[in-house]
Amino acid sequence: MYLEKIDGGGESTGHGLIHAVLAFLEDQRxxxxxxxxxxxxxxxSEPAGALAVEVARRTDGGIRLTGPxxxxxxxxxxALAATVAVTPAVEPAPVPPGPVAVAAAETAEAAALVTETLRQVAGFATMVSEMRTETRDFGRDLAERADALERATPVASAGTAIAExxxxxxxxxxxxxxAEARLEQATREASELREQLAAAHDDARRDPLTELPNRRAFEEAVEAITQGPxxxxxxxxxxxKAINDLHGHPVGDRVLRAIGSTLVRECPGHLVARYGGEEFAVLIAGIDVVEAEVLLQRARIAVGERRYRLRESDTLIHGITLSAGMVTIAPGETLLSAIERVDALxxxxxxxxxxxxVRQGDR
Structure with missing residues (x-):
């Protein structure tokens, strides 16, 4: 479930896997x-495994897991895996070359990233634990020698205690x-880890083709707004599809990037996201419905008036237009309901x- 949700934006399986791990931890708090x-x-990494199936059952309906x-x-x-391991295993069939082998390699890369993250976290915890142990032992030894010094009356005994x-x-x-050197190194690693996690968190919410926020980021932004309209x-x-068929997917990708940048330029202060495929979503807040409709209509017209040229031949690509619909989320309405209404428009x-x-109320 988490892997599908992340990888749907076109990211590689390798990066999608580590993003999915972070998404799971975040969703489950x-x-x-x-x-x-x-x-x-x-x-x-094993969405069909026994653990994933059991977790899906327990979290059905939005219930979160607890630490215990x-x-x-x-x-x-x-324990179950150990029991099954006693049974002689069947030799697995060799993985054929092609997409399956590529996916396996990308999964291995993701596993390496996760392992490195675990190593950094575990290493930092181990170092802190060792420092605490050494400090405790030092305090104990120092207290014992101080007691011995207080009890020592002969000069020789006192000298021995002081030397100790x-x-x-x-x-x-x-x-x-x-320990200070190790702490400095661990601090650098922890800082790098925080940067990596922050980048991964951002990547999980950004469409890699257009660099716009993706569907997940859009939905989170809508849910975060507490005041209307x-x-x-x-x-x-x-x-x-005709653009891709006629000019090829690389040209289609450039067209999507150009449309995304046009929408962002024409909707300043509002969130533009690539919702999926050739579909863009716009979140407009803080203005009334009439202003919002004027803004969106102006943006849609700007996309149609923009000139799109083939980089290789400078030939114009004609007929690039947008169809659009817009709704105002009603008080108490869910995002799913609003999306269904706007999809109908x-x-x-x-x-x-x-x-x-097509405006709200035109149906």
């Missing part, structure tokens, strides 16, 4: 601990210097001949 990372990785449940489920599946204190202190100083528009490129625009904008 689980801390990014090594245990939780490993748990999430097993789910998204994660540990319990992991242990339960491990000096030895312990020098040893601890050396340990502290080593909120208008949702859907714009679909007319006859886009978009269909009406297509049915009426395309290259047009």
């Amino acid at each position: 689980l801390d990014p601990t090594p245990l939780n990372y490993g748990f999430a990785y097993r789910i998204v 449940e994660v540990e319990q489920l992991g242990n339960m599946i491990d 204190l000096a030895r312990i202190t020098a040893a601890m100083r050396a340990r502290v210097e080593i 909120v208008h949702v528009a859907m714009c679909d490129v007319d006859h886009f 978009l269909y009406d625009a297509k049915r009426q001949g395309r290259d047009r904008f």
Whole structure:
């Protein structure tokens, strides 16, 4: 489920897998601990496995897992796997070359990324634990020698105790210097990890072709708005398949990027996202419905008036237009309901001949 949701935007399986791990942890409100990372990785890398099936059953209806449940489920599946492993395994068939082999290689790459993340987190935790142990041992030894010094009356005994204190202190100083160096290195690694996670979080919400926010980012933005009015528009490129068939997919990709940049330019202050395929979504908030309709109509016309040329021959590509629909989300209405309504308006625009904008209430 998580892998499909991430990979739908056109990302590679490798990057999609690590994004799916992060998405699972975020959706379930689980801390990014090594245990939780490993748990999430097993789910998204084996969507048909016993663990993923059980997690899907338990989280059906929006229920989130608890920390104890994660540990319990992991242990339960491990025990089951150990039991199954006793049965002689069937030799797997060799993986044929082609898309399957490519997907396997990308999955291996994603596994390496997850392993490196786990190594950094676990290494930092281990280092902190060792520093605490060394500090505790130093404090204990120092207290013992201090007691011995207080009890020592002869000069020789006092000198021995002082020498022992000096030895312990020098040893601890050396340990502290080593720990400081390790801490500095761990801090750098932690900083790099935070940057990687932030980049992965951003990538999971960005369409790689147009660099626009993707469907997930759009839906999250709509849900985050608490005050109205909120208008949702859907714009679909007319006859886009014909553009791909006639000029090729690379040209079609450039057309999508150009349309996306035009919509962003014409809708300043509002969110434009690539919702999927040749469909763009626009989130318009803070203005009334009349202003929103004027804004969207102006943007749609600007897309049709833009000149699109073939880079190779400077030949104009004619007939690139948008069909669009827009609705205002009603108080208490779900995003799903609003999307269904705006999709119906978009269909009406297509049915009426395309290259047009159908307003709310025109049906």
